[in-house]
Amino acid sequence: VLFSLVLCGGGRRMHTWSYISQPILSTVKVHVYIEMHLSCLDTNRAKQWIIIGDENGHVGFWDYPTQKKVDALKVSASRVTCIRFIERKQWIVAGTEDGYLHVYSYETRFQKITSLRVGAIENLESRAAHTHLAIHPTQPYLLSVYGFKVKLWDWDVGWECIQTFENEELMTILRVAFNPNDTFATASMDCTVEVWSLDSPEFIYTLVGHSSIVNCLDFFTCDDQEYLVTGSHDQTAKIWDLQKMMCIHTLEAFVSPVMSLLYQPDLQILITGSQDGAIYLWSTRNCGNYSCPPALNRIIKVGCAGAVYHLACVMGGLLIGKENAVAIIDVDDVNYQEQPTDKSEQQLSACTTHHAGDMSKQEKAWSKSKLLDVHPLELRFPYCPNEPIPCSLHLTNNTDENVAFRLVDKSGKSPWCFTKLPLCGIVPHGSTYTLTVTMKEEMKLKEETDFDLVIQSSLLGDKYIEVFNDQSESDTFFKEAKLFGNMVHEVTLKAVYVQYGEITSENISVKYNPDSLWSLDAHPTEPWILTGHNSGYARIWNNEMKFLINSFKVSDQDAVSCVKFIARKQLIVAMTDLAHLHVYDCSCVTKIEKISFERGDYGTSTLLAVHPILPYVLASGLVLLNWDLSWKTTRIFESEAVTAETVVFNTRDTNSFASGSYDGEVQVWRLDSSDPEYSLIGHLKKVTCLDFVTCGDQQYLISGSYDSTVKIWDLQKRECICTLEAMSPVHCVLAHPNLPVIITGTEHGIIHLWNSTDFRLKRTISLGGGGPVITLGCLMGSPRYLSLFLFHFQTD
Numbered sequence: 001v002l003f004s005l006v007l008c009g010g011g012r013r014m015h016t017w018s019y020i021s022q023p024i025l026s027t028v029k030v031h032v033y034i035e036m037h038l039s040c041l042d043t044n045r046a047k048q049w050i051i052i053g054d055e056n057g058h059v060g061f062w063d064y065p066t067q068k069k070v071d072a073l074k075v076s077a078s079r080v081t082c083i084r085f086i087e088r089k090q091w092i093v094a095g096t097e098d099g100y101l102h103v104y105s106y107e108t109r110f111q112k113i114t115s116l117r118v119g120a121i122e123n124l125e126s127r128a129a130h131t132h133l134a135i136h137p138t139q140p141y142l143l144s145v146y147g148f149k150v151k152l153w154d155w156d157v158g159w160e161c162i163q164t165f166e167n168e169e170l171m172t173i174l175r176v177a178f179n180p181n182d183t184f185a186t187a188s189m190d191c192t193v194e195v196w197s198l199d200s201p202e203f204i205y206t207l208v209g210h211s212s213i214v215n216c217l218d219f220f221t222c223d224d225q226e227y228l229v230t231g232s233h234d235q236t237a238k239i240w241d242l243q244k245m246m247c248i249h250t251l252e253a254f255v256s257p258v259m260s261l262l263y264q265p266d267l268q269i270l271i272t273g274s275q276d277g278a279i280y281l282w283s284t285r286n287c288g289n290y291s292c293p294p295a296l297n298r299i300i301k302v303g304c305a306g307a308v309y310h311l312a313c314v315m316g317g318l319l320i321g322k323e324n325a326v327a328i329i330d331v332d333d334v335n336y337q338e339q340p341t342d343k344s345e346q347q348l349s350a351c352t353t354h355h356a357g358d359m360s361k362q363e364k365a366w367s368k369s370k371l372l373d374v375h376p377l378e379l380r381f382p383y384c385p386n387e388p389i390p391c392s393l394h395l396t397n398n399t400d401e402n403v404a405f406r407l408v409d410k411s412g413k414s415p416w417c418f419t420k421l422p423l424c425g426i427v428p429h430g431s432t433y434t435l436t437v438t439m440k441e442e443m444k445l446k447e448e449t450d451f452d453l454v455i456q457s458s459l460l461g462d463k464y465i466e467v468f469n470d471q472s473e474s475d476t477f478f479k480e481a482k483l484f485g486n487m488v489h490e491v492t493l494k495a496v497y498v499q500y501g502e503i504t505s506e507n508i509s510v511k512y513n514p515d516s517l518w519s520l521d522a523h524p525t526e527p528w529i530l531t532g533h534n535s536g537y538a539r540i541w542n543n544e545m546k547f548l549i550n551s552f553k554v555s556d557q558d559a560v561s562c563v564k565f566i567a568r569k570q571l572i573v574a575m576t577d578l579a580h581l582h583v584y585d586c587s588c589v590t591k592i593e594k595i596s597f598e599r600g601d602y603g604t605s606t607l608l609a610v611h612p613i614l615p616y617v618l619a620s621g622l623v624l625l626n627w628d629l630s631w632k633t634t635r636i637f638e639s640e641a642v643t644a645e646t647v648v649f650n651t652r653d654t655n656s657f658a659s660g661s662y663d664g665e666v667q668v669w670r671l672d673s674s675d676p677e678y679s680l681i682g683h684l685k686k687v688t689c690l691d692f693v694t695c696g697d698q699q700y701l702i703s704g705s706y707d708s709t710v711k712i713w714d715l716q717k718r719e720c721i722c723t724l725e726a727m728s729p730v731h732c733v734l735a736h737p738n739l740p741v742i743i744t745g746t747e748h749g750i751i752h753l754w755n756s757t758d759f760r761l762k763r764t765i766s767l768g769g770g771g772p773v774i775t776l777g778c779l780m781g782s783p784r785y786l787s788l789f790l791f792h793f794q795t796d
Helices: 343-347 361-366 471-483
Strands: 002-008 014-020 027-034 038-044 049-054 058-063 068-074 080-086 091-096 100-105 111-117 132-135 141-146 149-154 160-166 173-179 183-188 193-197 203-207 214-222 225-232 237-241 246-251 258-264 269-274 278-283 295-301 308-314 317-322 326-332 372-375 378-382 389-397 403-409 423-427 432-439 453-459 489-498 517-522 528-533 537-542 547-553 560-566 571-576 580-585 591-596 608-610 616-619 623-626 632-636 644-649 656-661 665-670 678-681 687-695 698-705 709-714 719-725 730-735 741-746 750-755 761-766 773-778 788-792
Touching: 038 308, 038 317, 049 080, 058 080, 068 471, 080 132, 091 132, 132 173, 141 173, 149 173, 173 214, 173 225, 183 214, 193 225, 225 258, 237 269, 258 317, 269 308, 278 308, 372 453, 372 489, 378 389, 389 403, 389 423, 389 453, 403 432, 403 471, 423 432, 423 761, 453 471, 517 773, 528 560, 537 560, 560 608, 571 608, 608 644, 644 687, 656 687, 656 698, 665 687, 665 698, 698 730, 709 730, 741 773, 750 773
Parallel strands: 002 027, 038 080, 214 258, 258 308, 378 489, 432 761, 517 560, 687 730, 730 773
Antiparallel strands: 002 014, 027 326, 038 049, 049 058, 058 068, 080 091, 091 100, 100 111, 132 141, 141 149, 149 160, 173 183, 183 193, 193 203, 214 225, 225 237, 237 246, 258 269, 269 278, 278 295, 308 317, 317 326, 372 389, 389 432, 403 423, 403 453, 453 489, 517 528, 528 537, 537 547, 560 571, 571 580, 580 591, 608 616, 616 623, 623 632, 644 656, 656 665, 665 678, 687 698, 698 709, 709 719, 730 741, 741 750, 750 761, 773 788
């Protein structure tokens, strides 16, 4: 019987191969209709969708009948390692390389439900750890795998983890599969397969037989008998009788490791994919007959290079996922007529018909008007001799959805005039975003210019839980928005050069320092700013006069990671990356003391906090030093938590402080005890910054984290009362001492201003450059509404 393989290779030409084989499938056609670096996939039979996760944290939705991309999400900055539809709930679950699960609803539009940390924190940096998941066919259960642990989640009780399965003697678990009878199996790197019961944290029995890593497994039923099939790096697939707990068949036709497998019950065919790109079709009609192993009926060699990592069913056909391409094998009748080769152009297009992202009522309403109020429509750049010229642009989002924007120059002349363009970002719903557009210092605009500056905007919703990682990601979003038929609004701007006296709007001063800055502090009574630099220098600046007062070398070997004034003692303390604490006299900048800490004992974090009243400094490893006792160590605070990343003294309760750890835990301590008083659990990633804020008579603790959130903790109830979504990893937090404002700085250079009374977002500020905001400070005694300085780290 003749069958054809129709393939799209690296270009857009379609290639055809013909093979003669024994008849199992009458005719086979293979479409490679998308080329990308995919990492996982799944199919939705009801919607006829194919969902694909990639290495950049994106998830794409493809419509099978039209073979077109219909929507996209960004679920994480990490690689998507597994993805599954839960069709009965109209959910998707994406597991990411950093040990998290992200759950979205697609019932009416994409809406995020929750994120779960499934990986042990000690394994999050391990390349061997791998997130995988399985969905129970009938119960509200999800199994997650990361490292050595398997967790059972019940979505009917708020996604609570109701059981943890662990065997510390096992190597890293790679795969998990549910059996409808409330058992499941895991495949691990130690060549074994374990079978577990949902009722017990320990496995029931082990299946031993493979001689190398087990890459894949699945349960199937044939002639009312349950079996388990496994594929391994030892170039075999094995079929196990679960009642007898033994291997009954070993399939050995492979010439490379078995990477994936799938059972088609209607055809009683077992399909396996191998590392060399070959697909094997095995008949299981006599699987129960031990003397009659499954017969190999066909080998299909897909033309594009790469291993077959993924197999799934789609509308009676077979979906094949390789490292850089997706192929679909269609099973048609013998009268099938081959499609013309020019169809490949259509297969690579995107669909303008709405599916999961159907236009909502809000989108229809806003499609008739602008999404963002843009002010001013004239960018007025003041004269600044020998300095970059900044101008503020305010974008107000009055919708109930997040709105994506980008500022572009359609004339193409901006690279010669502006420090960075295009500029892009996300304006949270109901807030104002201040974007700083900076002109190069050598440029002087005429009164009228021929720039074609345009602000483009489009509704985002929950499709991006983090800000755009770079300009290319923003460009992709707007390109797909147009292709999917989503509204993209445009507002035209003008750029005008004016004198200082003509400026009526606020001015944000942007200063760039060639010596990379790592830390800063503000003197409480003098107009001084203290900065620590990557070069090992520390510098003192006069903020009022805008000049350098002093510069001194702290270290020849490492960066100055933390600097602090001790104003009441006229001292400066500086901590370096190698965990050395240097003490200086503030008036003449002479070194008084140098204290070294063993990084092996106290981790790699370089902490520094000065007590507001008592003669104490907290340094690396939570070591308490007393400067009245010649900088003697008075106490070392110890905890089972992972290394502390940040620390802050309580300004109200002077016998208390808080620390944030790499594992996402916040701990509250008493100075008279070496053990933590209590812990606050809630962050999914490491805690990077802390501060205390007082609202009326109530004091709260603020914590910022790499999970892109800021949490407000009630210290009396010892619980989180509010979570602020920053959409980017949070590096620093500051509670203004006089105004009801909380300020946060993020990985993507975004500053957020939150109301400390109702914790609502008031404003977002972007300086229009690259790199993170790593520290914040407040200048005392300034007549401005808010006086804020920060370091905005410039990247190439």
